[in-house]
Amino acid sequence: MTGPRGKRPIIFLVARREILMRVRSRVFTIGTVAMIGLIAVAIAGVSLLAGRSTAVRVGFAGGSQALEQAFTASATALGADVTVSEVADAAAATAQVTGGTLDVLVTGPATAPSAIVKDTVPPLVEAALNGAVLNARLIAAGLQPEAVASAVAGAHVPTQSLRPSDPERTQKAVAGLAVGIVLYVALGLYGSFVSQGVVEEKATRIVEILIATVRPSEMLAGKIIGIGLVGLSQLSAIAAATFVMVSLTNVVSIPAFDLPAILGYLLWFVLGFLLYATAYAAVAATVSRQEEVSGATAPISVFLIASFLLAYTVIPNPSSTLSTVLSILPPFAPILMAVRMSSGDAAAWQVGLALVLTVISTLGLTWIAGRIYSNSVLRLGARVRFRDVLRGT
Numbered sequence: 001m002t003g004p005r006g007k008r009p010i011i012f013l014v015a016r017r018e019i020l021m022r023v024r025s026r027v028f029t030i031g032t033v034a035m036i037g038l039i040a041v042a043i044a045g046v047s048l049l050a051g052r053s054t055a056v057r058v059g060f061a062g063g064s065q066a067l068e069q070a071f072t073a074s075a076t077a078l079g080a081d082v083t084v085s086e087v088a089d090a091a092a093a094t095a096q097v098t099g100g101t102l103d104v105l106v107t108g109p110a111t112a113p114s115a116i117v118k119d120t121v122p123p124l125v126e127a128a129l130n131g132a133v134l135n136a137r138l139i140a141a142g143l144q145p146e147a148v149a150s151a152v153a154g155a156h157v158p159t160q161s162l163r164p165s166d167p168e169r170t171q172k173a174v175a176g177l178a179v180g181i182v183l184y185v186a187l188g189l190y191g192s193f194v195s196q197g198v199v200e201e202k203a204t205r206i207v208e209i210l211i212a213t214v215r216p217s218e219m220l221a222g223k224i225i226g227i228g229l230v231g232l233s234q235l236s237a238i239a240a241a242t243f244v245m246v247s248l249t250n251v252v253s254i255p256a257f258d259l260p261a262i263l264g265y266l267l268w269f270v271l272g273f274l275l276y277a278t279a280y281a282a283v284a285a286t287v288s289r290q291e292e293v294s295g296a297t298a299p300i301s302v303f304l305i306a307s308f309l310l311a312y313t314v315i316p317n318p319s320s321t322l323s324t325v326l327s328i329l330p331p332f333a334p335i336l337m338a339v340r341m342s343s344g345d346a347a348a349w350q351v352g353l354a355l356v357l358t359v360i361s362t363l364g365l366t367w368i369a370g371r372i373y374s375n376s377v378l379r380l381g382a383r384v385r386f387r388d389v390l391r392g393t
Contacts, residue, residue, distance in 0.1 A: 010214055014222020015229065022193070022230040032234050036241045043245045056080065056125050058104045059096070061087040066110040070132035080124035110136040172343040173315050175257065179265055179342045180311035182235075183335045187272050188304055190231040192297075194277045195284035197223060198373075199293050202285070216374035224277045228270065235269055265338050271355070272334025275362045276304060282369035285376045307335040318345035328354045330361035 022028055060068050065086050075082045087093040087105065096102035097118055104125060105116040115121055115129060138144070201207040210219060239262045246257045279300045287296045310332060314323040318340045327336035327346065333354040340346040 010218045011222040011225065014214065014219055015226035018197070018223055018226025019230055022227065023233075028230065028234065032237055035234075035238050039238065039242050040245055043242075043249055054081070055083045056103045056122055057083050057085070057101070058106065058125065059085050059087040059093050059102050061090040061093055061105065061107045063109040064106040064113040067106065067113065067129070067132040067136060070135045071128050074131040075125065075128035078124045078128055080122070080128055082125060082128070111140050176311070176315045176318070176339040176342045180308060180315075180335055180339045182238075183265065183269060183272065183338055184304065184308040184311075186231060186235055186269055187276050187334065188301070190227055190273055191276045191280045191300075191304070192293075193227050194224060195280040195293050195297050196290065197227070198281050198284040199287060199290055202288055203290065217370045220281055220370060220373045224274065224281060228273050228277065231273060232266065232270060235266060239266060261342065264341055268334045268338040271358050271362065275330065275334065275358060275365065276300065278362065278365050278369045282365075282372040285373045303331040304335075307332045310336060311339050314339050315343070318343045324350060328357065330354075330358045333358050 058071070060071075068084055068086070072082070072084055087102075090105070090107050093102060093105045094116055097105050097116055100118065103117065104121060106113050106129065107116065108114050111133065113129075113133060115126075121129070201210070207219070214222075242257065243259060243262055280297055283296045283300060284293055287293060310326055314327065314336050317323060323336070323340065323345075326332050327340050328350060337346060337351060337354045341351065
């Protein structure tokens with residue numbers, strides 16, 4: 001602390017100005033509410049679909065009624081949700097299948113029945129029927145089904161998979177995609193806020209008034225910190241709502257959306273924002289009109305877009321050498337490492353190395369950005385060349 005005009009208070013005042021200006025805007029309020037609402041609808045929809053279980057209605061007619069007990073036991077063992085009923089009139093039951101009040105009609109003798117359905121027999125129901133018919137045929141042949149089952153129980157070849165399947169693979173892929181999309185949108189959105197804010201102050205010449213009392217480096221730091229805190233608060237609100245809704249609905253059973261994971265994603269947003277926002281601010285300071293911002297920041301946006309597109313390569317194979325290397329490199333780490341963390345495939349040393357490299361890159365870029373910003377923020381007119389602003393000429 002160097003007094004009332006010291007560096008920390010000035011940076012705090014600039015950051016406070018940015019926070020108040022952004023938080024009071026309708027864009028912030030509407031955007032936050034809309035995002036939370038969309039997530040709530042998505043989680044509620046998935047929860048309802050996951051919880052919806054309609055029993056398959058199976059009717060037995062004629063001799064096939066002898067299969068009811070074996071079929072019910074087999075269906076229960078397989079985890080199939082069925083309701084069984086006896087049908088006196090096969091013709092009337094066929095009409096029920098057509099009308100949709102009956103899903104499966106089993107007719108014929110117990111050893112050779114046939115199933116009548118409107119479309120297809122559900123796989124578990126078909127397996128249960130096959131098991132019941134097999135029992136009936138074994139009994140008809142004078143064999144005991146229990147003895148046969150005991151004899152063939154060990155008749156299988158054990159398999160050792162070098163790459164065992166993950167039953168949660170789909171959930172992890174969806175979680176990784178969701179994390180990648182949110183970070184990509186957030187980094188791009190708040191990075192553009194920084195670049196637009198720099199050019200707006202320069203174009204309206206407000207910066208000339210501010211520079212009279214505030215050093216350029218303080219202006220740059222305060223702006224980035226203020227907008228970053230706004231972005232962090234918005235994402236924190238969205239993350240908190242997501243965590244609460246996931247906890248209440250139990251819509252996912254993977255650790256990708258538990259509290260430690262969400263805090264990890266927020267950390268990557270902070271690091272990614274500092275990295276990209278610093279670059280956006282430095283480049284934006286070299287132009288004087290809003291129309292030139294997109295063109296000036298395009299080279300930086302390329303890395304952000306590439307990170308998002310590469311996520312589609314990382315998600316299917318997060319443990320590959322390519323995925324590991326890309327997720328460690330600073331331009332891609334904020335998105336790709338977070339995606340790999342959501343799938344649980346990022347080793348601790350890889351996360352640590354990515355963090356260190358990103359922090360080092362941000363520090364180096366901050367020094368360069370401060371020099372560019374200081375030497376170009378008061379230059380109006382044509383775009384300033386990087387060689388000139390780096391030299392201070």
